[in-house]
Amino acid sequence: MSGRRLLREAKVAWAIGEKDIRIYYASPPSLMFGILFPFSMFLSFIIGRNMPITRAIPILIAQTLFFASSSIGPITIPLERRMQTFDRFLSAPVSLWTVLLGKTVAGFIYGMGISIIPMAVSTVFLGSEVTSLTALAAGMILSAFGFAAMGIMFASLPGQGPGQVLMPLNFVRIPLLFVSGIFMPVKDLPFWAQIASMFSPLTHTIELIRLGFGGENFFGSSVNVSVLAIYFAVFVLVGIRFHIINQKRE
Amino acid sequence: MNEAVRAENLTKFYGELCAVDHISFLVEKGEIFGFLGPNGAGKTTTVRMLTGVSIPTEGTAEILGYDIQRHSVEAKALMGVVPDISNVYNELSAWDNLTFTGRLYSMPKADRENRARELLELFGLFDRRHEKVETYSRGMKRRICIAMALINRSSILFLDEPTSGLDVQSVLAIRKLIRKLNGDGLSIFLTTHNMEEVSQMCDRVAIINKGKIVAVDTPEKLKRTIVSLQSIEVAFEKTTQNIGEDLKGLQNVNEVAKHGDKYRLFTGNPSTVLAELWDYTTANGLKIITLNTLGPNLEDVFVEITGTKPRQGSTERRVGVRRGMGRRRRQN
Numbered sequence: 001m002s003g004r005r006l007l008r009e010a011k012v013a014w015a016i017g018e019k020d021i022r023i024y025y026a027s028p029p030s031l032m033f034g035i036l037f038p039f040s041m042f043l044s045f046i047i048g049r050n051m052p053i054t055r056a057i058p059i060l061i062a063q064t065l066f067f068a069s070s071s072i073g074p075i076t077i078p079l080e081r082r083m084q085t086f087d088r089f090l091s092a093p094v095s096l097w098t099v100l101l102g103k104t105v106a107g108f109i110y111g112m113g114i115s116i117i118p119m120a121v122s123t124v125f126l127g128s129e130v131t132s133l134t135a136l137a138a139g140m141i142l143s144a145f146g147f148a149a150m151g152i153m154f155a156s157l158p159g160q161g162p163g164q165v166l167m168p169l170n171f172v173r174i175p176l177l178f179v180s181g182i183f184m185p186v187k188d189l190p191f192w193a194q195i196a197s198m199f200s201p202l203t204h205t206i207e208l209i210r211l212g213f214g215g216e217n218f219f220g221s222s223v224n225v226s227v228l229a230i231y232f233a234v235f236v237l238v239g240i241r242f243h244i245i246n247q248k249r250e
Numbered sequence: 251m252n253e254a255v256r257a258e259n260l261t262k263f264y265g266e267l268c269a270v271d272h273i274s275f276l277v278e279k280g281e282i283f284g285f286l287g288p289n290g291a292g293k294t295t296t297v298r299m300l301t302g303v304s305i306p307t308e309g310t311a312e313i314l315g316y317d318i319q320r321h322s323v324e325a326k327a328l329m330g331v332v333p334d335i336s337n338v339y340n341e342l343s344a345w346d347n348l349t350f351t352g353r354l355y356s357m358p359k360a361d362r363e364n365r366a367r368e369l370l371e372l373f374g375l376f377d378r379r380h381e382k383v384e385t386y387s388r389g390m391k392r393r394i395c396i397a398m399a400l401i402n403r404s405s406i407l408f409l410d411e412p413t414s415g416l417d418v419q420s421v422l423a424i425r426k427l428i429r430k431l432n433g434d435g436l437s438i439f440l441t442t443h444n445m446e447e448v449s450q451m452c453d454r455v456a457i458i459n460k461g462k463i464v465a466v467d468t469p470e471k472l473k474r475t476i477v478s479l480q481s482i483e484v485a486f487e488k489t490t491q492n493i494g495e496d497l498k499g500l501q502n503v504n505e506v507a508k509h510g511d512k513y514r515l516f517t518g519n520p521s522t523v524l525a526e527l528w529d530y531t532t533a534n535g536l537k538i539i540t541l542n543t544l545g546p547n548l549e550d551v552f553v554e555i556t557g558t559k560p561r562q563g564s565t566e567r568r569v570g571v572r573r574g575m576g577r578r579r580r581q582n
Contacts, residue, residue, distance in 0.1 A: 008356045015353035023341045084337035088398075090303040092354040093327035248305045249264070250298070 009098040016089065016102025017109070020076050025110060029075045029162050034068035034110060045183060054129075057122040058209040059182055061115045061140070066202055069111025069144045070173065073103050073151030074165035082160040096243055100152050100236070107148025112140060128213055135221055136212025142228035143205035149235035150201075156242030158249075176202050186218040194218075201231040254279045254406045254437035255300060259309035262295050262461075269295045271461035272309065277406075277454075279314075282428070282438040284452035284469075286445075286548075288556050292461040293441045294334060297410050300439070301331045314405055327355065330399030334410040334441075336391040340384035344375055344394050347383060348401055355402040362401065369397040372427075389420030396424065406437040413447065425451060445549040455548075459556040472551045479546035479554070480520050484527060485512040487537040496534075500526045512540065 024030055042060045080086035089099040119136075122128035130136055154169045177183070179193055180202035186194055197203040204224035211217045217224070255277035262270040270292040277283040287293045298304035300311050302318045302325065311318045316325035338347050345366060352362025370376040373393040378386075383394060392412065399407060409428070413421040428451060432438050442448060448455050449469045456466040465472060486493070489511070497513055498506045502523045505516040517523045520543050531538055546554075 012354060012356060015350060019339070019342075019350055023339060083340075084333055084335055085339060087298075087303045087331075087333060088337060088351070088354065091301040091326055091329070091331045092351075093323045093325075093356070094354065095323070244305070247303070248307070250304050 009094060009101075012092075012094045013098045013102040013105060016099060017105035020072065020103065020106035021109060024072065024076050024079075024106070027075065029166070030071060030110070033071040033075070033166060035064075035114060038063040038067040041177070053122060053126050054213060055215070057118060057126070057128050058206060058213050058215060060118045061209050062143070062182065062202065062206040063177075064115040064118065065111045065140060065143050065205060066147055066173065066176075068114045069107045069147035070151035070154075070169065071166070072107035072110050073148060073153075073155040074169055075162045076103060076106065077152070077155035078159055078162050078165050090247065096240060096247075100239060100243065103152050103155075104145065104148045104236070107151055108144045111144040111147060115140060115144075130212055131214035132212050135208050138221075138225055139205055139208025139212060139228075142225065142232065143201070143208075146201055146228050146232040146235060149232055149239060153235045153239035153242060156239055156246055158246065176200050179203070181206055181218070185216070187216070198227075201228055204228050252279050253277065253312070254281075254314055255283075255439060256312040257296075257300065257309070258311070260296065260299055260306050260311055261308035262292070262299060262304065263307045268461055270299070270306075270458075273458065273461070273463045274309075275456050275463055275466055277437060277439055279405075279437050280432070280435055281453040282432050282440055282451050284448040284455035285439065285441040285458065286443070286448055286455055286552060287458035291458045291556070293458055294410060296458065297331075297333075297408055297439070297441055301329060301408055302326055303331075327402065328405045330402065330404035330407045332396050332399045332407070332409045332412055334414070336388070336395040338383050338391055338394050338398065341382060343380045343382055344370060344386070344397075345379040347394055347398055351398040351401045357402065365401055365403070366397075369400055373397050389416050389423075392416060392420065392424065396427070400431070404436070406439065407431065408439045408441075410441045411443065412440070413442070413444065445547065445552060449548045457552060457555050464555050465551075469548055473546050473548060475551065479550050480517060481544045482515045482517065482520055482523055482527065483509075483512050483540065483542040483544055484515065484538060485540040486531070487539050493536075496530065497527075500530065502526065514544075 038060070042056075042063055045059070046056050077086060090096075123130060151169065155165050157165050157168060159165055179189075179196045180200040181189065181197055182202065186197050186203060186207070189197060198219065204219065204227045207217050207219060208221060208224045208228075211221055253276050258274050259272045260270055260274070261268070261272050273292075273296065285293055285296065295304065299306045300313070300318065302322050305319065313325040314328050316328070318325045339350070342350065348366035348369060349362050352365060357365070367376065370379050373396070375390060375393060375397075383391060386394065396409075396412065412428070413424050416424070425447065428438060428440070440448070440452060452469060454466065454468050455472065457464050457472075465475075467475075494506055494508060494513065497503060497515055500515070500523060502517050502519045503515045504518065507514045507516070515523055515527070524543070530536075
């Protein structure tokens with residue numbers, strides 16, 4: 001693909017992402033699954049436990065990234081399928097890659113935007129200190145892209161309502177919380193759970209964010225970055241494949 | 251190359267169900283091509299394959315020489331699509347809907363804004379351009395949807411049931427617009443249930459039934475294929491009891507039906523029956539007060555070919571026309 005064509009496709013992807021931001025960010029399902037859900041889960045976990053804020057903040061950031069980024073695709077795509085506005089993209093002179101990239105960008109910005117709020121509040125007002133900006137930025141950026149792509153992959157499930165996609169997505173998202181070192185550090189998990197946590201992308205998100213705030217890291221940052229990058233690529237490729245299968249079926 | 255659309259063996263399976271079965275047809279540049287069929291015949295599936303929304307199980311489709319699967323970007327850049335429902339973004343204004351569509355087609359900012367302004371003025375919606383589309387009536391949304399399909403100055407426009415469910419004023423405005431666009435050189439692929447629409451607007455029409463194309467021709471030629479539905483309608487100043495039986499006895503009359511004070515004589519050979527009828531009236535001292543020859547309309551052709559009545563809306567329209575004015579006269 002020529003550089004000119006790439007630039008053209010990137011502009012269209014941004015147009016799609018920007019449109020999603022305008023239409024869907026303030027929609028009730030986005031607010032519920034992207035903001036209310038992770039914050040409620042965090043509060044139910046933290047209230048009554050004597051956890052220092054420096055330990056709690058990485059959990060909140062990881063949870064909001066995870067839920068917010070992965071919710072936008074499953075909300076926008078089924079709604080657009082129902083209204084047949086998704087067909088507009090399919091009949092427009094752009095590749096499916098571009099369309100899904102635009103949707104991924106919308107999820108990425110949503111996740112980043114929401115998770116930056118607790119990060120900013122904790123560093124400015126609560127005394128949290130970022131010791132490795134590289135680890136924090138890598139963790140947040142890779143995770144936001146990866147989880148957004150995961151949402152897009154799930155959004156290829158047949159169905160014409162967000163509920164039909166969010167329900168199976170939650171069957172994956174919620175169990176992942178328990179094997180990803182969110183509630184208990186990976187080093188304290190039983191061996192089988194440590195193995196399982198290795199395969200959860202959320203483990204590597206929380207590890208990098210903890211590292212960013214000067215916390216401990218079990219698998220090592222190179223492993224964290226590599227696993228998140230691999231997951232992003234896998235989610236994108238599988239998502240594209242699923243959407244093509246859908247086009248063949250529909 | 252004079253083809254706007256070329257479909258070759260286009261096929262779509264949904265599991266075991268064959269929705270579109272190896273159909274092939276051509277749409278020439280600059281024509282309005284009607285695509286008719288009963289519900290579930292495969293019309294929308296065909297349009298979805300032609301526009302790249304759905305991937306065919308088998309076969310190919312070309313838009314102005316570009317294969318919709320292999321050169322999809324080039325093919326899609328030349329087309330505009332109006333689906334059966336107005337798929338506009340209700341949360342955005344008319345202006346934003348149009349400019350966003352322009353961005354999908356990679357139009358430069360100034361160009362898409364000029365085009366959006368031009369189209370909104372053409373459709374009479376410029377004054378309400380900043381209102382959210384959710385506040386618009388169904389007819390206004392339909393116009394926005396068509397405007398969005400025209401933003402890229404497409405060479406071919408796919409219209410799926412463009413006037414379905416609209417008020418008479420909107421229907422007339424959209425038909426007028428379609429004619430104007432066609433007059434400006436745009437090729438039009440029109441899917442509709444409305445026989446009158448096809449009859450009045452299309453240069454050629456394809457009829458699809460159970461996934462197969464069963465006829466492709468001009469509306470008038472299609473009507474002429476059903477000679478058995480030609481008839482002569484006659485009314486006499488005075489009638490007698492046995493007149494119906496007498497008319498049945500005429501040599502080339504297949505069937506006689508009494509409609510009020512008129513008799514309808516079905517025949518495959520109207521000119522011979524006219525001569526026989528003239529002899530009969532002269533011999534019996536009768537005086538003809540009405541005499542019409544009637545040809546089958548497109549709905550008759552549709553029913554004859556597909557064995558299916560069109561949707562209620564178009565049937566009612568036709569009944570209304572028949573009751574009010576009689577069927578279209580070929581000769582008085």
